[in-house]
Amino acid sequence: MRGFDFLSPKSLIAALRAIDGKAPTCKLLAGGTNVIPTLRDGTLKPRFVVDLGGIKALNYIREKQGWIQIGALTTIRDLLNSPLIKKKGSLLWEATHIFAGPLVRNRATVGGNLADASPAADTAVPLLALGARVKLRSLKGQRTVPLNRFFAGYQRTVIKPGEIVTEVTFPVPARGRKQSYYKLGRRNAMAISVVSVAVLLQMKGKICTDTAIALGAVAPTPLRVEKAEGILRGKKVDLELVKHCAQAAAKSVKPIDDIRASADYRRTLCEVLVHRMICQSLGLEDAD
Amino acid sequence: MKTLSVQFKVNGEEVQAEMPTHITLLQALRELGYTEVKNGCEKGDCGSCTVLLDGLPVNSCLVLAVQATGREVTTVRGIGSLDNLHPLQKNFIEHGAIQCGFCTPGMLLSAKALLDENPSPTRKEIREQISGNLCRCTGYVKIVDAIMETTSEGSKAGKRRPRARKC
Numbered sequence: 374m375r376g377f378d379f380l381s382p383k384s385l386i387a388a389l390r391a392i393d394g395k396a397p398t399c400k401l402l403a404g405g406t407n408v409i410p411t412l413r414d415g416t417l418k419p420r421f422v423v424d425l426g427g428i429k430a431l432n433y434i435r436e437k438q439g440w441i442q443i444g445a446l447t448t449i450r451d452l453l454n455s456p457l458i459k460k461k462g463s464l465l466w467e468a469t470h471i472f473a474g475p476l477v478r479n480r481a482t483v484g485g486n487l488a489d490a491s492p493a494a495d496t497a498v499p500l501l502a503l504g505a506r507v508k509l510r511s512l513k514g515q516r517t518v519p520l521n522r523f524f525a526g527y528q529r530t531v532i533k534p535g536e537i538v539t540e541v542t543f544p545v546p547a548r549g550r551k552q553s554y555y556k557l558g559r560r561n562a563m564a565i566s567v568v569s570v571a572v573l574l575q576m577k578g579k580i581c582t583d584t585a586i587a588l589g590a591v592a593p594t595p596l597r598v599e600k601a602e603g604i605l606r607g608k609k610v611d612l613e614l615v616k617h618c619a620q621a622a623a624k625s626v627k628p629i630d631d632i633r634a635s636a637d638y639r640r641t642l643c644e645v646l647v648h649r650m651i652c653q654s655l656g657l658e659d660a661d
Numbered sequence: 662m663k664t665l666s667v668q669f670k671v672n673g674e675e676v677q678a679e680m681p682t683h684i685t686l687l688q689a690l691r692e693l694g695y696t697e698v699k700n701g702c703e704k705g706d707c708g709s710c711t712v713l714l715d716g717l718p719v720n721s722c723l724v725l726a727v728q729a730t731g732r733e734v735t736t737v738r739g740i741g742s743l744d745n746l747h748p749l750q751k752n753f754i755e756h757g758a759i760q761c762g763f764c765t766p767g768m769l770l771s772a773k774a775l776l777d778e779n780p781s782p783t784r785k786e787i788r789e790q791i792s793g794n795l796c797r798c799t800g801y802v803k804i805v806d807a808i809m810e811t812t813s814e815g816s817k818a819g820k821r822r823p824r825a826r827k828c
Contacts, residue, residue, distance in 0.1 A: 474793025
C-alpha cells in the first residue's frame with residue numbers, strides 16, 4: 374500500500390470540498406470493509422483517501438411522506454436493528470441478516486455497498502425490488518437516480534467525479550404487498566451470493582397489478598428483470614404463468630463462471646428461485 | 662511515507678503515536694505490543710483480529726489506524742487477566758473451548774459484545790454472533806457451550822457438567 378493523504382471531513386460540505394478536483398486520485402471510504410483490502414493488496418493506489426465516517430449527519434433512518442429515507446452512512450447493523458426497516462422495508466431487513474457477518478455489519482454502510490457496485494451487493498437486490506432511488510450531492514447541486522439506472526457495469530456506477538452518495542430512499546410498500554427474498558450462498562455467514570432474488574407483488578384478488586423482480590450475482594450488475602415482470606402484470610397468477618415468468622427471468626440474465634458457481638448453475642437457479650419466491654409470496658403450491 | 666499523529670485508548674490506556682496513514686488498526690496494535698490481536702487473513706474473513714471499537718466488535722484489519730483517533734479500543738487483555746479471568750474466559754477453559762487458541766481472543770470479544778447487549782441469548786443467537794469468527798479446531802460446539810454457560814440463564818443453572826450438544 375503506497376502512502377496517501379488521509380482526510381476526515383466532519384460535514385458533507387467539507388467532504389465535497391475535500392474531493393473537489395481530485396477525482397481520479399481520490400478514494401472515498403465509508404465503512405471501509407471493501408475498500409481497505411483493495412488498498413492493502415495494491416489494487417487501488419489513491420493519493421487521497423477521504424473518510425466519510427465522521428459525517429454523523431448522513432447516518433439516519435426515517436419515514437417522510439410515504440418514503441423511507443436512509444442516510445448513506447447508515448451501517449448494516451443499524452438497518453438490522455431498525456424497527457422501521459423491519460416493519461416497512463422487510464425485504465431489505467431480511468437481506469441485512471445474511472449480509473457478511475456481524476463484525477462486517479458493524480462497519481459496512483448501505484451507501485458504500487451501493488457505490489461499490491458489486492454484482493452481488495446484498496442491499497442492492499431488495500432495494501431494486503423496492504424501487505429505491507439514490508441521492509447524489511456535489512458542490513454544484515443534487516440529483517436523484519433510480520437505483521435501476523445507478524449501476525453502469527461491473528463495479529461501475531453513474532456517480533460523477535465530485536459526487537457523493539448521500540441517501541437511499543424507497544416508497545413504503547402498499548399494504549398487502551406480497552414479498553419474498555432469498556440469498557443462495559455457499560454457506561450462511563460471510564458468503565458472497567451465488568444468486569439472490571427479491572420479489573415484490575401487488576395483488577388485487579388473484580390479479581397481479583404490479584411486479585418487481587430483482588436478481589443479484591447473475592449479471593455485471595444487480596438488475597431488475599423487466600420482461601419477466603411484465604408477464605405477471607395485469608394477469609391472473611397461476612402456476613403456469615409463474616413458470617413462464619421464471620423462465621423469462623432466467624433468459625434475461627448474463628451470469629459468469631467463477632469460483633462460487635458456474636454460469637449454467639446460476640441460470641438454472643434463477644428460474645428455480647424466481648419460481649419459488651413468487652409461489653412463496655403468494656402462498657401458491659410450488660409443484661417443484 | 663505519509664504519516665499522521667494518532668491518539669486513541671487501548672484497554673483504557675492512552676496511546677499516541679505518529680503512524681503511516683495506510684497501516685491498519687491491526688498492524689498498529691501489534692506493533693504497539695498488543696500481540697493478543699491475531700493476524701489471520703487480513704481481509705475481514707476470519708475474525709481473528711477482532712477488537713471492540715467503542716464497544717462494538719469489528720475486524721481491526723478493516724479499520725485504518727488513523728480512523729481509531731479519539732476512540733476506545735478493547736482487546737482481549739482488556740476484559741480479563743490471568744489472575745482475574747472474565748467469566749467467559751473461565752468457561753472457555755472449563756468447556757475445552759480452546760484448542761490452538763488462535764481464534765480465541767476474537768471469539769471472546771465477539772461473545773462479550775453479545776452478552777453486553779443481550780445477557781440471555783439463545784444458542785442460535787450465539788452462533789449468529791460468532792459467525793464472523795472462524796475456528797478450525799473445535800467445531801464450535803464447545804465454544805457455544807462455554808458462551809451459553811456464561812449467559813444469565815447458564816449461570817442461573819449453576820455449574821453443570823459440560824456435555825456435548827448438537828450445535
